[in-house]
Amino acid sequence: MDSVTQIVLGSTVALACAPKQLGKKAAIWGAVLGTLPDLDVLIPMGDAVADFTYHRSFSHSLLVLTLLSPLFAWLIGRIHDIAPRKLFTMVWLALITHPLLDSFTTYGTQLFWPLFDYPVSLSSVFIIDPFYTLPLLAFLIAGLRTKAQVKHHWLAAGLAISTGYLFLGVGIKQWVESRVETSLQQQGIQSKRLFSTPAPFSLILWRAVAMEENGYREVYVSLFDKTLPEPGPLLPQYAGIAEPLPELAAVKRLRWFTHGFYKAELQNQQLVMTDLRMGMENNYVFSFVIANCQAGCVASEARGLEAKRDPALLGLVWQRMWDQDVSVTSEVGE
Numbered sequence: 001m002d003s004v005t006q007i008v009l010g011s012t013v014a015l016a017c018a019p020k021q022l023g024k025k026a027a028i029w030g031a032v033l034g035t036l037p038d039l040d041v042l043i044p045m046g047d048a049v050a051d052f053t054y055h056r057s058f059s060h061s062l063l064v065l066t067l068l069s070p071l072f073a074w075l076i077g078r079i080h081d082i083a084p085r086k087l088f089t090m091v092w093l094a095l096i097t098h099p100l101l102d103s104f105t106t107y108g109t110q111l112f113w114p115l116f117d118y119p120v121s122l123s124s125v126f127i128i129d130p131f132y133t134l135p136l137l138a139f140l141i142a143g144l145r146t147k148a149q150v151k152h153h154w155l156a157a158g159l160a161i162s163t164g165y166l167f168l169g170v171g172i173k174q175w176v177e178s179r180v181e182t183s184l185q186q187q188g189i190q191s192k193r194l195f196s197t198p199a200p201f202s203l204i205l206w207r208a209v210a211m212e213e214n215g216y217r218e219v220y221v222s223l224f225d226k227t228l229p230e231p232g233p234l235l236p237q238y239a240g241i242a243e244p245l246p247e248l249a250a251v252k253r254l255r256w257f258t259h260g261f262y263k264a265e266l267q268n269q270q271l272v273m274t275d276l277r278m279g280m281e282n283n284y285v286f287s288f289v290i291a292n293c294q295a296g297c298v299a300s301e302a303r304g305l306e307a308k309r310d311p312a313l314l315g316l317v318w319q320r321m322w323d324q325d326v327s328v329t330s331e332v333g334e
Contacts, residue, residue: 001101001125003035005133009101009162010034012140014094016155019086022076024144026090029076033094037065049250049288049302053257060099061113069095104166106197106277108257119257123197123277124169131202136162169203176206176221183219183228184210195261195277196221199328200314205321207328209261209276211237216263218281218328225324235281239265246271246297250290269294272305280328283308 001009014030022029040059045051058064072095073087103109105127108119125132139158143151176196184191191210199205199220208219210231218232238245245251245264254262254273261276271291278285287305291297319326 001105001132002128003038005128005136006034006038006098006101007031008034008133008137008140009097010094012136012143012155012158013097014090015140015143016152016159017093018090019082020148021082022080022087022090025080027140027144029090030094033072033091034098036095037098047250047302048304049253049290052286052288052304053253056099056102056107056119057110057113057117060102060109060111062096062099062111063115064113065095065099066092101166104169119259121259121277122170122173123195124173125166125203126198126200129198129201129203132162132165135165165203169198172203172223173206176208179221179225179228180208180210180219180231184231186228187231189217189231193260195259197277199317199320202321205317207280211261216261216276220320220328222321222324224322227324229324232281235263236265237263239263241266241271246291246299248291248297248299250288250299250302254288254290266293270300271297279307280313283310283313 010033011027011030014026014033015024018026037059040055045054069088069092070084073084073091076082076087076091077084099109099111103111103120104122104125106121106123108121110117111120112118136158139154143154143158146154173196177194180194180196181191189210189212191212193211194208196206196208199207204223206221208221210217210219212234215234215236217234219229221229241264251273254275258275258277262273263276264271264273269292270289271293272287272289274284274287276284285307288302289305290300290302292300316326316328320328
């Protein structure tokens with residue numbers, strides 16, 4: 001999730017379970033602890049693909065954060081003259097709720113690194129969702145402004161409502177994928193894999209990607225749709241590539257990290273791979289040049305391409321929430 005949301009969650013969790021001696025300073029420490037895991041973005045991993053796929057790995061590992069919790073509890077205890085054992089629960093929960101929340105998004109969080117490096121991606125909430133963040137922030141402010149006897153009721157309510165919203169997303173996701181699968185079956189479309197994710201800022205509109213033998217389709221589903229969704233046209237997974245993808249390290253790593261939801265194409269005699277999970281057609285967030293293909297594809301230092309932006313897209317997303325006949329199609333790149 002975005003940094004503001006992680007700060008709000010960390011502050012709420014820390015304030016809810018901090019020892020009395022720490023008081024409202026717990027909210028500040030919770031904000032710090034809730035931000036720490038994302039500082040791995042400051043560590044260069046070698047190239048753009050490595051930076052992309054190693055983010056949310058060791059710094060988001062439940063095992064690593066659990067092992068580091070006594071150290072942070074000791075440091076905070078030294079500053080405030082509080083026994084570390086009284087701070088351990090606060091520190092541990094503020095740290096581990098960060099990757100647990102991230103695992104509900106699309107990106108991929110390696111919760112069990114180094115035992116397992118599988119990137120967990122429930123993909124049931126958008127990375128910025130005000131319906132999750134703002135109520136939690138309101139209850140945090142209420143907890144900070146009330147007496148100690150009452151604050152825990154506000155904080156507990158905020159955590160319960162925000163957690164319920166996350167699981168609501170999981171339930172809606174199952175319904176969305178069921179609708180998409182039914183629509184594909186009725187049209188005789190054979191899908192190998194299906195992925196769905198909320199469109200920006202709410203759980204109302206969802207985007208699904210159905211991978212087929214020769215390409216993929218986008219499908220949009222709104223909670224207000226009256227009929228089954230209409231699958232988009234078949235798009236090529238491999239554009240301009242006559243031979244199989246070269247067995248380059250970057251290719252293998254992107255296949256793994258995207259769970260197979262990627263496309264590859266030749267652009268100006270360069271091999272470009274794109275993550276189909278984040279963004280929309282012609283507006284994807286993560287694309288990488290990974291090889292020069294002037295005379296056979298030769299690995300080059302992977303570099304990220306600037307994400308394409310279409311200012312009109314958010315307006316189309318908003319319209320599609322309410323009107324099933326609206327087409328969410330960007331002009332960028334077409």
